[in-house]
Amino acid sequence: MHRSNLIKPLLDSTYPVATKGEGIYLYDDSGKKYIDGCSGAVTANLGHGNEVIIEAISQQLKKVAFTYRSQFTNEPAEKLAELLCKMTGELYPWTFLVNSGSEAIETAIKLAIQHWQEKGRPQKNKIISRWISYHGITNGALSVSGHPIRREKFLNMLGESSMIEAPYCYRCPFGKAFPECGLQCARQLDTILGRIGSDQIAAFIAEPIIGAAGAAITPPEGYYELIKEICDRHNILLISDEVMTGCFRTGKMLASDHWEVRPDIICLGKGLGAGYTPIGAVIVTDEIIDPILKGSNIIMSGHTMSANPLSAAGALAVLEILSSEQSVESITEKITYFHNLIDQLKGKFDFIGDIRGKGLLIGIEFVQNRALKTPYPRGAQFTETLIKTAKNNGLLLYPASSGTDGRNGDAIILSPPLITTEDEMDEMYRLLVKSFEAMEATLSK
């Protein structure tokens, strides 16, 4: 057998070769068809092979594929920034384009620190984040990620970061229940800031709904609003990591919109390019940029491929499709349909501990004992086996950490493309149930 020279996530595993993508389906070189039940890594929000996006990128490719940002601007990047501003209610007139979610987070952190520096507060340069979070794989982003497994090999390289508890109601870190808890998880930020002061703190960073590290952990009502209020009161910025939740994944342009929270800095990635081009964005208010504009007049970050015309052309086409009224309405209908479908799983399988999420971002957490909420022991490989079984059945699922200790396992994310029809959702549900039944049969042996 030919030995592959390409390093893939699991070095000793073989992967099917993807040869075609069409709508919500992917095909491999044996002709096998898969439903993309998770949009890859919650990315291919408009499915595969969208002709409008392909055409937009092709047209740009024929005009100019690359311009360097210190020499030129380009039309798609300018239009994309303008559209992002419109889609976020004109509150964010500034967009910085990068190539991935991790780069967006790096830039956001640097922007926050630079903002305070240019305001004459250079000591305000630390970030507070949360346990149970994933903000990216680069060192700055990983430093603020509460994801033990992804951090552990690189601890000596990571910057120091204070972390507070996440709003993980299924396993409340304070052993309480909402609403009697009084949102203690949010108030912990207040307590920490009260204790150490905010003189050295530039920003608090959070995913409005926790993705890879917590399988769609969704905060209770009032949480995100309270977090913003605490940040404002202590004069620190709120960086909202909407890399996974942005661009209508949860039914609105931003997940923060569900709670009418206006963060100071917003990071986008994944669904912005919808898998057609690598792109991320940092969008910010005038208040953040003003001191920099009046000061050094330069953002101390950027990449060779920042504001790349091809990436921008793809993302522009994606946002034009998503921003149409028709599309927003149809996503809202699909969300209701999908939630009704997934609700049928409740009580059906003993190993389903929790079903959570918003919009088309659903997390399912698995437990060995439902009454005691006991996680599967390390090495039980429940999620890995489920994912393999589902893949054999022609359904792709995204493995996520349940939040218990940061390992992959114990949870999955279901995040079908936003274009999935009701019939396709039914088909997806049937394959999911078939895969769960196979797991049940294995467990009862």
Ligand code: PLP
């Ligand atoms: N932020 C969140 C919330 C993410 O889910 C991810 C990726 O999973 C990232 C940041 C990092 O994005 P990327 O993998 O594109 O660098």
